[in-house]
Structure formats: structure tokens, C-alpha cells
Amino acid sequence: MSGDTLTEKKDSTIRKILEAATTVFADKGFAGARVDEIADQAGVNKATIYYHIGDKRALYARVLHDVFGGAADDIERNINDNQTPEKKIVAYARAIAQTVERHPNMPRIMMYEIASGTRSFPDEAAKDLIRMFVKLAMILEDGVEKGVFTEVNPFLIHFLAVGSLIFYKNLTSLKDQYMDLPEADRLVKYLSTNAAGEIEKIILKIVQR
Amino acid sequence: MSGDTLTEKKDSTIRKILEAATTVFADKGFAGARVDEIADQAGVNKATIYYHIGDKRALYARVLHDVFGGAADDIERNINDNQTPEKKIVAYARAIAQTVERHPNMPRIMMYEIASGTRSFPDEAAKDLIRMFVKLAMILEDGVEKGVFTEVNPFLIHFLAVGSLIFYKNLTSLKDQYMDLPEADRLVKYLSTNAAGEIEKIILKIVQR
Amino acid sequence: MSGDTLTEKKDSTIRKILEAATTVFADKGFAGARVDEIADQAGVNKATIYYHIGDKRALYARVLHDVFGGAADDIERNINDNQTPEKKIVAYARAIAQTVERHPNMPRIMMYEIASGTRSFPDEAAKDLIRMFVKLAMILEDGVEKGVFTEVNPFLIHFLAVGSLIFYKNLTSLKDQYMDLPEADRLVKYLSTNAAGEIEKIILKIVQR
Amino acid sequence: MSGDTLTEKKDSTIRKILEAATTVFADKGFAGARVDEIADQAGVNKATIYYHIGDKRALYARVLHDVFGGAADDIERNINDNQTPEKKIVAYARAIAQTVERHPNMPRIMMYEIASGTRSFPDEAAKDLIRMFVKLAMILEDGVEKGVFTEVNPFLIHFLAVGSLIFYKNLTSLKDQYMDLPEADRLVKYLSTNAAGEIEKIILKIVQR
DNA sequence: TATGAATGAGAATTCATTCAT
DNA sequence: CATGAATGAATTCTCATTCAT
Numbered sequence: 001m002s003g004d005t006l007t008e009k010k011d012s013t014i015r016k017i018l019e020a021a022t023t024v025f026a027d028k029g030f031a032g033a034r035v036d037e038i039a040d041q042a043g044v045n046k047a048t049i050y051y052h053i054g055d056k057r058a059l060y061a062r063v064l065h066d067v068f069g070g071a072a073d074d075i076e077r078n079i080n081d082n083q084t085p086e087k088k089i090v091a092y093a094r095a096i097a098q099t100v101e102r103h104p105n106m107p108r109i110m111m112y113e114i115a116s117g118t119r120s121f122p123d124e125a126a127k128d129l130i131r132m133f134v135k136l137a138m139i140l141e142d143g144v145e146k147g148v149f150t151e152v153n154p155f156l157i158h159f160l161a162v163g164s165l166i167f168y169k170n171l172t173s174l175k176d177q178y179m180d181l182p183e184a185d186r187l188v189k190y191l192s193t194n195a196a197g198e199i200e201k202i203i204l205k206i207v208q209r
Numbered sequence: 210m211s212g213d214t215l216t217e218k219k220d221s222t223i224r225k226i227l228e229a230a231t232t233v234f235a236d237k238g239f240a241g242a243r244v245d246e247i248a249d250q251a252g253v254n255k256a257t258i259y260y261h262i263g264d265k266r267a268l269y270a271r272v273l274h275d276v277f278g279g280a281a282d283d284i285e286r287n288i289n290d291n292q293t294p295e296k297k298i299v300a301y302a303r304a305i306a307q308t309v310e311r312h313p314n315m316p317r318i319m320m321y322e323i324a325s326g327t328r329s330f331p332d333e334a335a336k337d338l339i340r341m342f343v344k345l346a347m348i349l350e351d352g353v354e355k356g357v358f359t360e361v362n363p364f365l366i367h368f369l370a371v372g373s374l375i376f377y378k379n380l381t382s383l384k385d386q387y388m389d390l391p392e393a394d395r396l397v398k399y400l401s402t403n404a405a406g407e408i409e410k411i412i413l414k415i416v417q418r
Numbered sequence: 419m420s421g422d423t424l425t426e427k428k429d430s431t432i433r434k435i436l437e438a439a440t441t442v443f444a445d446k447g448f449a450g451a452r453v454d455e456i457a458d459q460a461g462v463n464k465a466t467i468y469y470h471i472g473d474k475r476a477l478y479a480r481v482l483h484d485v486f487g488g489a490a491d492d493i494e495r496n497i498n499d500n501q502t503p504e505k506k507i508v509a510y511a512r513a514i515a516q517t518v519e520r521h522p523n524m525p526r527i528m529m530y531e532i533a534s535g536t537r538s539f540p541d542e543a544a545k546d547l548i549r550m551f552v553k554l555a556m557i558l559e560d561g562v563e564k565g566v567f568t569e570v571n572p573f574l575i576h577f578l579a580v581g582s583l584i585f586y587k588n589l590t591s592l593k594d595q596y597m598d599l600p601e602a603d604r605l606v607k608y609l610s611t612n613a614a615g616e617i618e619k620i621i622l623k624i625v626q627r
Numbered sequence: 628m629s630g631d632t633l634t635e636k637k638d639s640t641i642r643k644i645l646e647a648a649t650t651v652f653a654d655k656g657f658a659g660a661r662v663d664e665i666a667d668q669a670g671v672n673k674a675t676i677y678y679h680i681g682d683k684r685a686l687y688a689r690v691l692h693d694v695f696g697g698a699a700d701d702i703e704r705n706i707n708d709n710q711t712p713e714k715k716i717v718a719y720a721r722a723i724a725q726t727v728e729r730h731p732n733m734p735r736i737m738m739y740e741i742a743s744g745t746r747s748f749p750d751e752a753a754k755d756l757i758r759m760f761v762k763l764a765m766i767l768e769d770g771v772e773k774g775v776f777t778e779v780n781p782f783l784i785h786f787l788a789v790g791s792l793i794f795y796k797n798l799t800s801l802k803d804q805y806m807d808l809p810e811a812d813r814l815v816k817y818l819s820t821n822a823a824g825e826i827e828k829i830i831l832k833i834v835q836r
Numbered sequence: 837t838a839t840g841a842a843t844g845a846g847a848a849t850t851c852a853t854t855c856a857t
Numbered sequence: 858c859a860t861g862a863a864t865g866a867a868t869t870c871t872c873a874t875t876c877a878t
Binding site for chain 4: 867868869870871872
């Protein structure tokens with residue numbers, strides 16, 4: 001076996017672990033996730049995780065960096081600094097939507113993190129998040145300078161975008177579970193909207209003068 | 210009056226337990242919470258929790274119902290059906306803000322719940338949530354009928370209100386932890402806004418024609 | 419309220435407790451029985467048991483004495499010393515059958531006791547048991563003296579009588595549970611015999627020369 | 628050979644656990660047994676039991692199957708179908724005696740099970756029991772067909788054999804505990820008989836025409 | 837590199853018993 | 858005499874982590 005093959009094998013083991021870990025952490029949060037379940041889902045022995053990556057916390061840090069680093073990259077790649085602020089803000093909203101599509105676990109991990117007060121958020125991942133916020137802040141500030149945007153808090157905008165998408169993603173289960181409760185049928189029609197599109201419009205409406 | 214005293218004592222024990230549980234669940238989520246910690250914080254023996262309420266999951270259900278039921282009550286109490294849609298939507302935003310003020314743990318518990326896909330959301334609490342959504346949907350529909358509102362998804366609005374507040378509440382810790390990371394200083398100024406006020410304005414802007 | 423009424427009330431409380439305790443101990447054994455369950459089944463508060471009778475072990479001793487004392491009384495009452503040994507041994511078998519009928523929990527409690535090595539058998543109840551064995555031994559010895567019985571171990575005879583009855587009583591559940599297992603149908607016909615009658619005949623056959 | 632060694636080690640761990648569990652369950656019954664005690668007696672960590680076997684109930688099921696399966700095997704191995712019914716029934720009685728000798732815990736576990744109404748008897752073990760009963764039923768039916776046996780209930784015979792042995796095994800402790808009670812000395816001479824021999828004779832006497 | 841086995845330190849839950857009223 | 862509340866001490870079970878191979 002050549003060195004390359006070995007490396008590939010190693011890479012694929014690590015990749016399997018990270019994929020499984022991402023899913024499980026997104027599903028259960030850090031505290032609710034079980035190393036056993038991650039190992040099972042990755043199809044490797046539990047000890048292999050410790051061998052390649054380290055303990056549960058290290059694995060979590062690695063997952064967060066992968067997820068948020070990837071998201072931040074996506075966003076930076078998709079926004080052309082030479083566009084008008086309007087174009088850029090729409091591009092941002094779309095990048096978020098696309099990121100959520102490609103990393104469907106990211107929003108839930110983020111929610112768990114925010115809910116827990118980000119007490120255990122690893123620095124690496126925090127840097128990734130800050131990259132995203134800074135990017136958005138720059139777009140908004142550019143819009144204000146050019147007189148087309150009103151002043152808005154970038155955290156709020158980001159969260160509106162991400163949070164709403166998470167919400168839609170997860171409401172489907174609510175629908176199945178609770179729609180037989182009284183009055184709940186009044187709400188059914190609101191559950192099947194094109195989330196990404198609506199959010200794009202709303203964000204534009206908010207930031208514009 | 211010994212009956213009264215007994216009942217009061219029981220009530221106060223249960224109240225102490227629920228208060229402690231609410232705090233701990235909000236802080237750590239269901240999986241991260243420890244029954245031991247809840248008992249300690251309530252100043253009762255762990256077995257007392259099992260005696261009065263039941264197992265960890267039952268305790269969680271009870272907390273959710275208390276928190277969301279209280280929130281739904283707040284909202285219903287604060288909105289006068291005879292007002293104009295604009296007044297009502299502002300009242301709604303304020304009721305949410307006030308609720309979050311009075312039940313400071315509610316938003317985080319809700320985030321944990323949404324993050325986990327509400328897989329284990331107890332029916333009681335689900336009914337409370339639905340009451341809130343229905344109320345909001347009625348306000349928005351009334352506004353559309355009267356020609357003053359554009360059509361917007363009530364889930365989105367509710368989540369915008371609640372989510373933003375949660376975000377603000379929790380960002381403080383982010384600030385303390387990460388503000389020495391590069392570029393992070395660009396974001397400092399956005400951390401100290403009057404969240405409730407901003408959100409009120411934004412919601413009004415979104416729903417109005 | 420007169421003293422009598424009070425005493426009656428007390429008696430009835432104690433009786434309710436003992437009845438419930440007998441059932442539960444017979445069902446679950448000493449270790450498996452729960453004081454809570456006994457209290458529930460007796461319709462009294464758990465503390466009432468401690469007030470009237472004492473702790474779990476005291477309650478158990480009381481139950482054993484009631485059960486075995488009653489059985490020993492039954493046996494002594496039913497056997498006329500002036501009869502022939504054959505008549506007496508049949509009377510003994512019938513007394514056992516009748517006792518089991520009237521104290522249906524006795525056999526199971528006894529089985530639990532034997533299984534556990536009678537490590538915790540209270541002296542009071544032991545005396546009752548010994549009374550029964552002595553009675554039986556005397557019948558058998560009388561028969562041997564008179565030349566109509568062969569020498570047989572009274573423990574063995576007693577246990578054959580009691581044990582077989584227990585077995586029959588409990589096999590009914592086996593039938594319901596396991597009769598769909600392979601080959602089990604071959605055994606069905608043996609489950610519905612008249613246990614008491616068969617045992618009477620067998621005992622007579624064993625002891626006779 | 629590392630694979631072999633591993634397997635051996637695993638087997639020996641599991642064997643140690645099962646041996647300890649058999650003893651403790653026989654001694655205390657299911658409810659009275661403590662997983663801690665079993666682990667201690669097996670010389671393994673408590674978690675090892677859960678790792679290899681599962682929870683307390685699974686361990687119990689495994690023990691029952693081991694014990695009753697072994698007993699059923701013993702019986703089948705020791706009975707030659709070509710013998711006369713008399714020889715076979717004696718062989719059966721001896722197989723039971725030998726089984727009890729080799730699995731000294733089996734009778735007590737069986738007593739606990741019967742006492743508890745076999746409510747939780749695992750199917751695996753039930754199959755083993757049924758194998759034994761079927762074997763005995765076949766011997767008896769063969770004897771009846773050949774005109775040498777009278778019709779007798781196989782359950783009763785089996786229970787007579789097993790039950791009597793259990794009784795003898797356990798009476799020793801009775802002797803030590805209670806022989807100072809009044810009249811008890813009359814019974815002493817019955818405590819030291821050759822149980823196996825007596826039972827063999829009795830069974831033969833019962834089944835023969 | 838990978839794994840099955842093993843374990844210590846928890847964590848949830850149960851239960852007999854006590855106590856104030 | 859009776860009870861609801863409360864609790865300490867188990868008891869079962871779980872889980873992250875380590876280790877020998």
C-alpha cells in the first residue's frame with residue numbers, strides 16, 4: 001500500500017467521523033450527543049475517534065470549525081465587493097440560504113451554541129463567525145454611506161436570516177406533531193412558504209431607506 | 210388553617226423546584242441539566258422532585274408549560290382586540306419584550322427546543338405556543354383585511370421578535386469572550402443597542418404596506 | 419365515637435394492611451414487595467403502616483405468622499386423632515388443600531421463603547410450620563406403628579402436597595404465556611387436572627405398605 | 628493467536644459474570660439480587676456487565692437460559708430411548724439429582740420463578756423447561772402404553788423430584804435455626820436422609836401400576 | 837491505524853423510613 | 858389515629874475515556 005493510499009484512508013476515516021459528529025451534534029447538541037452514537041454512525045470504533053481526533057470536546061471544536069469555516073468561506077466567495085449595496089445584501093441572504101442548504105446542520109449547531117450562551121464555543125469557530133458578521137457589517141455600512149440603507153444592526157439581520165431558516169427547517173416536524181391540536185389548523189397555510197425568498201424580500205425591506 | 214399552610218408549603222416547594230429547574234434547563238438544555246443541580250439550587254432533596262413532579266422529563270415538560278403558558282397569557286392579556294392593527298402589532302412586540310423580561314429563561318429554552326427539532330416538546334407546551342402564534346396570525350390577518358398590512362408569515366415575525374431578543378441577551382457573553390479576536394472590535398458598537406425598541410420598529414416596517 | 423368503634427376501626431385498618439401485605443408479599447416476595455404498593459393496595463397512607471405495625475420486616479413477620487398460624491390451626495382442627503392412619507393422612511391432604519384454598523397466598527410465600535433459604539423466617543412463623551410438620555410426623559409414625567404405612571419422610575410428603583398445589587396454581591399463567599412455543603401443546607392436557615384429588619391419591623399410594 | 632486469546636478472555640469474563648450472577652440470583656432472587664454484588668463476586672467492574680450482557684433483567688434471562696438449558700441437556704443426554712419405561716423413569720430421577728448436583732443453584736432459581744408466577748420468565752428459558760417436561764411426558768406415556776405405568780401427571784412428577792431436592796437442600800439451614808424450638812427435636816431425624824435415593828423410590832412407586 | 841474490552845465517575849431513579857401536623 | 862411531605866441511602870444504569878493488542 002502506498003503512502004497516498006494510507007493517507008486517503010486516514011482522511012476518509014476522519015471525514016466519516018466528522019460527518020457523523022456533525023449530524024449528531026446538530027441533532028442533540030454537545031451535551032446530548034453520545035460518543036458511542038457518533039462512532040456507530042461513522043462506522044468506526046469509538047477508540048478510533050480518540051486516536052485520530054481526541055476527546056469529545058476536541059471533536060466538537062473540530063466540527064464547529066469545519067461547519068462555520070465552510071460557511072464563512074461560502075459567504076466571502078459569493079459576495080463581490082464591487083456591486084451595489086442592494087446587490088450585495090441580496091447576495092448575502094442568498095449565500096446564507098445556500099450555506100444552510102449545503103451545511104444543513106450548521107443552523108442547529110449555532111442555535112445550540114447561542115442557547116448555551118456560547119460558553120464552550122471554541123476560538124477557531126468564533127473567528128469564523130466573526131468573519132461572517134464583519135462581512136455583513138461592511139455591506140450595511142457601505143449602504144449607509146452611499147445613502148441607500150438605513151442604519152440597522154448586522155447581528156439582527158444575520159440572525160433574522162439564519163434563524164428564520166432554522167425555524168422553517170424545524171417547523172415541519174411541529175406540523176406533523178401538533179396540527180391536530182385545537183386552532184392549529186389556522187396555522188397550516190403558513191408552514192409551506194418559500195422561506196429563502198420571503199426572507200430575502202424582508203431583509204431588503206428592512207435595510208432600505 | 211393548617212390545610213392552607215400545608216398547601217402553601219407544598220406550593221412553595223414546587224415553586225422552588227420549578228424555578229430552579231427553569232434556570233438550569235435554560236442554562237444547560239435538557240441533556241446538559243443535572244437533576245442534582247436542580248435539587249441543590251432549589252434547596253430540596255433530589256427525591257422531593259420525584260415525589261412532587263416525577264422524572265427529569267416530566268419536570269422539563271412542567272417547566273416548558275409554565276414558561277410558555279405564562280408567555281401566552283402575557284400576550285393575550287396585553288392585546289386589546291379593538292385597537293387598530295398597527296397598535297396591536299406594536300402591543301404584540303412589547304408583550305414579547307415584556308415576557309422575555311419577566312421570564313428571562315424562556316428564549317433560551319425555546320432555542321434549545323427549536324434546535325433539537327422539538328422532538329420531545331410536550332403537548333401542553335405546544336398548545337401554549339400555538340396560542341401565541343394564532344394570536345399573532347389574527348392580528349396580521351386583520352391588518353391585511355383592513356388594507357394596512359402586507360401579507361407576512363406570522364411564524365417569521367414571531368421568530369424575528371423572540372429570536373432577536375434571545376440573541377441580544379446572549380451576545381453579552383460573546384462580547385466578553387471574543388472581542389480580542391482580530392476585527393472583532395468593528396462589531397462592538399452593535400452590541401449595546403436597545404433591542405426591544407429596534408425590533409418594534411423593524412416589525413412595523415416589515416408588516417406595513 | 420365509642421371505644422369499641424375506635425378499636426374496630428383500628429382493627430379494620432390493620433386488617434386491610436395485612437391483607438394487602440399478604441397479597442403483595444406472595445406476589446413479589448419480601449425483596450420485591452414495595453411498602454408503597456402495600457399501602458396503596460390497602461388504601462392507607464404509607465406512614466400508617468409504620469404507625470400500626472412497624473417496618474417492612476415486622477410487617478412481613480406479622481403476615482407470615484397470620485398465614486402459617488392460620489394454616490396450622492386449620493390442620494389441627496381438621497384432624498381427629500382417633501381415626502385410622504389412612505383417614506388421618508387423607509384428612510391431612512384435604513386440610514392442606516382447603517388451607518391453600520382459603521389462604522391462597524400461603525404456598526407462594528412459603529416457596530419464596532424456602533428459595534431464600536429461610537434466612538429471614540421469623541421465629542413465630544417457624545413455630546407454626548413446625549406444628550404442621552409435627553402433626554404430620556405423628557400421623558405417619560402412628561401408621562408405621564400400626565403396620566399400615568411404610569416409613570416416609572414427613573417433610574417430603576408435606577412438600578409434595580404443598581408444592582404440587584402451588585405448582586398447579588401457577589402453571590395456569592405458564593399455559594397462557596408459553597403454549598405457542600414448539601412442542602408445548604403436548605403438555606396442555608396435563609394442565610387442567612384436579613390437583614387436590616390427584617395429590618390425595620398419590621400421597622396415599624406413597625405411604626401405604 | 629491473539630484472536631483466540633481475546634475470545635478466551637472475553638469468554639472467561641462472561642463466564643465469571645454468569646457464575647456470580649447465578650449464585651447471587653439463586654441466593655436472593657431477582658428482586659433481592661444487587662448488580663453491585665454480582666460484579667464484586669465476579670471480580671469485574673459493574674459496567675462490564677452492562678457492556679457484555681445488558682441490564683439486570685437481560686442478565687437474569689441469560690442465567691436462566693444457562694441453568695435450565697444445561698439441565699435440559701443433562702436430562703436428554705442421560706436417557707436412552709431404547710430402555711424400558713422403568714429404567715427410563717429412574718434415569719430421569721437420577722438425571723435430575725445429578726443436575727441439581729452440578730447446578731446446585733438451579734432448584735432455588737426455579738422456586739423463585741414459580742413463586743413469582745413466572746411472570747417474567749424469558750422465552751428462551753421457558754423453552755428449556757418445556758423440553759424437560761416433554762421428555763418426561765414421553766417416558767410416562769410410553770410406560771402407560773406398555774401397560775406398566777398408571778397415568779400420572781408429568782408436571783407433578785417433575786415437581787416432586789425437583790421440589791423435594793430443593794427442600795432437602797434448604798432444610799439444613801432450617802435445622803440450624805429452629806431446632807431449639809419446642810417439639811422441633813421430633814423432626815431432626817428426618818433431616819438427614821438420602822434425598823435422591825428416597826425420591827427415586829417414591830417416583831417409581833407412584834408411576835407403577 | 838484500529839479495535840474490543842474494561843472501567844471510574846457520574847447521573848437518574850427508587851425506596852424504606854421519619855417527621856411535623 | 859392518620860397523613861402528606863420530605864429525605865438519605867442505596868440501586869440501576871450510562872458514558873467518556875483508557876488500554877492492551
